[in-house]
Amino acid sequence: MRHLTTHRYIDLVARTGSIRSAAQRVHQTPSAVQRRIQSYEDELGFPIFERSTTGVRLTSAGELVIQHIREMLAETERLKSRVADLAGMRRGHVNIGCSQAMAPYFLPDQIALYQSKFPQVTFNVSVMEHDEAGPALEACLIDLALVFDKRSSPNYKILQSVPQRLSVLMRQGHPLASMQELRLRQCFEYPIILPISGFGGRALVDRAIYGKGYASAPILESNSFEYLKAHVARTDALSFQVEIGTPSQETDAGITGRKLDERDIEGGVLLFSQKEGRLLPVAASRFLEQMSKALVDQFGEP
Numbered sequence: 001m002r003h004l005t006t007h008r009y010i011d012l013v014a015r016t017g018s019i020r021s022a023a024q025r026v027h028q029t030p031s032a033v034q035r036r037i038q039s040y041e042d043e044l045g046f047p048i049f050e051r052s053t054t055g056v057r058l059t060s061a062g063e064l065v066i067q068h069i070r071e072m073l074a075e076t077e078r079l080k081s082r083v084a085d086l087a088g089m090r091r092g093h094v095n096i097g098c099s100q101a102m103a104p105y106f107l108p109d110q111i112a113l114y115q116s117k118f119p120q121v122t123f124n125v126s127v128m129e130h131d132e133a134g135p136a137l138e139a140c141l142i143d144l145a146l147v148f149d150k151r152s153s154p155n156y157k158i159l160q161s162v163p164q165r166l167s168v169l170m171r172q173g174h175p176l177a178s179m180q181e182l183r184l185r186q187c188f189e190y191p192i193i194l195p196i197s198g199f200g201g202r203a204l205v206d207r208a209i210y211g212k213g214y215a216s217a218p219i220l221e222s223n224s225f226e227y228l229k230a231h232v233a234r235t236d237a238l239s240f241q242v243e244i245g246t247p248s249q250e251t252d253a254g255i256t257g258r259k260l261d262e263r264d265i266e267g268g269v270l271l272f273s274q275k276e277g278r279l280l281p282v283a284a285s286r287f288l289e290q291m292s293k294a295l296v297d298q299f300g301e302p
Contacts, residue, residue: 081281092283101245184264
């Protein structure tokens with residue numbers, strides 16, 4: 001499988017934009033990686049990288065080549081997974097893209113459960129927003145995507161679409177924690193902190209408070225949900241999160257969540273997706289089945 005090594009080098013150079021950086025990651029000399037690429041270009045008859053003093057970037061031919069290479073690498077992983085499955089080895093690798101809301105609780109639980117049954121299957125988790133999921137699936141950078149969306153129309157294959165309400169995040173012991181459901185007006189009686197514009201949940205909040213006299217500007221914004229949670233745990237400030245990313249007393253000792261009244265704010269959806277027409281490796285396909293069941297168990301039929 002010597003050609004696969006060359007393909008992986010080319011893919012890594014395209015990702016990093018540097019032959020030296022790619023060489024360091026695969027524990028090779030830059031000249032060895034350069035020779036592989038040069039040999040490939042000679043055989044192809046076209047340069048696939050433009051070289052400069054600041055690094056390399058794909059040529060027009062290179063853009064076509066990298067798409068072909070990534071599809072081949074994905075198919076090779078699928079083949080290896082199926083061969084290993086026939087041999088009873090239960091090996092494989094799964095690449096997942098997910099929104100930040102999935103990262104603290106739901107996805108770690110699902111991966112831990114899967115690896116308890118198949119410990120030799122490895123995972124890579126990339127945190128991304130819904131508009132990044134389509135290109136990542138199309139380029140075979142990820143096998144599956146689980147992202148929150150404010151009910152737009154994505155251009156990739158949807159396996160499940162799960163409605164999600166917004167919840168209010170607060171510290172345990174907050175004055176509002178005694179209530180099971182909150183009106184949006186009540187929340188704005190306290191300092192509000194929000195994710196930056198561009199996140200799906202932020203768009204829903206902005207839409208809900210537009211023109212409302214009680215609404216005030218957030219006292220803090222961040223692109224990190226972990227930071228927002230940490231700030232909430234230390235103050236009386238409130239933030240917002242979708243159901244699947246809302247902690248309970250059992251999952252987080254510092255903060256808790258309460259649902260927002262549906263009359264005040266529109267919900268969104270979780271989109272569980274894969275690339276249209278792609279046959280997934282066995283490990284990814286099995287994990288897909290487990291995730292689908294878990295979503296149904298937790299939120300009901302989509």
